[in-house]
Amino acid sequence: MxxxxxxxxxxxxxxxxxxxxxxxxxxxxxxxxxxxxxxxxxxxxxxxxxxxxxxxxxxxxxxxxxxxxxxxxxxxxxxxxxxxxxxxxxxxxxxxxxxxxxxxxxxxxxxxxxxxxxxxxxxxxxxxxxxxxxxxxxxxxxxxxxxxxxxxxxxxxxxxxxxxxxxxxxxxxxxxxxxxxxxxxxxxxxxxxxxxxxxxxxxxxxxxxxxAKSPIAVAGTKEMLSYMRDHRIDDGLEYVATWNAAMLQSNDLRVAIAAHMSKQKPEFLD
Known part of the structure; x- marks a missing residue:
């Protein structure tokens, strides 16, 4: 810095x-x-x-x-x-x-x-x-x-x-x-x-x-909320479908689900 x-x-x-x-x-x-x-x-x-x-x-x-x-x-x-x-x-x-x-x-x-x-x-x-x-x-x-x-x-x-x-x-x-x-x-x-x-x-x-949340999930959530300021609902649904077609393959999803099932705190990579 x-x-x-x-x-x-x-x-x-x-x-x-x-x-x-x-x-x-x-x-x-x-x-x-x-x-x-x-x-x-x-x-x-x-x-x-x-x-x-x-x-x-x-x-x-x-x-x-x-x-x-x-x-x-x-x-x-x-x-x-x-x-x-x-x-x-x-x-x-x-x-x-x-x-x-x-x-x-x-x-x-x-x-x-x-x-x-x-x-x-x-x-x-x-x-x-x-x-x-x-x-x-x-x-x-x-x-x-x-x-x-x-x-x-x-x-x-x-x-x-x-x-x-x-x-x-x-x-x-x-x-x-x-x-x-x-x-x-x-x-x-x-x-x-x-x-x-x-x-x-x-x-x-x-x-x-x-x-403490998945940085991939947080970034995607912000992107969708920002996108919706200037677009229709159907545009937003189309965009999040395309976005998550890639992002749902992230290892963060598996980490989050495993932690939820084992009642442990998940740890995500940067």
């Missing part, structure tokens, strides 16, 4: 803990953040020893969103020609989107552990994760509306598949802050915990449970 400016990455017990590591800046997403997250998730995808990812933020807060200094830097690149400005801005937006696409497209499950602030771009990030969990002090806001723009890195595209349309519109149009209990009520998070320590312990326990 490489050393990173914006992250700390650890691998233990088949779990990659990816932690945003700029607590003195409320884990704001600077230029290094956007490039490093792509490299990190490429490494995760390529490393068979990684079976599950836990994504968290160092310090009191998960993330305050995009670093305003980064936005100011982009503004300084703009000139007088509208067409060239539009081309530059579009390219920058697509680059940022690709960073969170790397999280969404990861073959391993990604669990977000959220405490304190989760604002603006941080909502885009957790929307790209498989599951989300929050400490009682978590505060969420789709903040982009308050700086005069529409969220453009995934929130408005991914959240409709996570929470209800009407509630999403309310939160996106108002930019209001809401807490962990409301996030639980609307389905944004799976579970809440009393504090940040309990949050990380609880999420790691869920990650360990997933990591």
């Amino acid at each position: 490489s050393e990173y400016q914006a992250f700390r990455v650890e691998l233990a017990d088949n779990i990659a803990h990816v932690q945003i590591n700029r607590p003195e800046k409320i884990n704001a997403m600077n230029a290094a953040f956007w490039t490093e997250i792509v490299d990190i998730f490429r490494w995760i995808d390529d490393t068979d020893a990684v079976r599950v990812v836990v994504l968290s933020g160092a310090g009191k807060h998960f993330s305050s969103g995009i670093d305003l200094m980064l936005l100011a830097g982009v503004a300084n690149e703009l000139g007088k020609d509208v067409g060239r400005n539009a081309r530059l801005l579009r390219r920058k937006i697509l680059e940022l989107q690709s960073s969170f696409n790397a999280v969404d497209n990861c073959r391993k499950p990604v669990l977000a552990a959220i405490q304190g602030y989760c604002l603006g771009g941080a909502i885009d990030l957790i929307s790209a994760c498989d599951m989300r969990y929050a400490a009682a002090d978590a505060q969420f806001s789709i903040k982009e509306i308050d700086i005069g723009m529409a969220a453009d890195v995934g929130t408005l595209q991914r959240l409709p598949r996570i929470i209800g349309d009407g509630m999403l519109r309310e939160l996106a149009y108002t930019g209001r802050t809401f807490g962990a209990e409301e996030a639980l009520d609307i389905g944004l998070v799976n579970r809440t915990f009393a504090d940040a320590s309990g949050l990380l312990d609880g999420v790691m326990e869920i990650a360990r449970e997933i990591a």
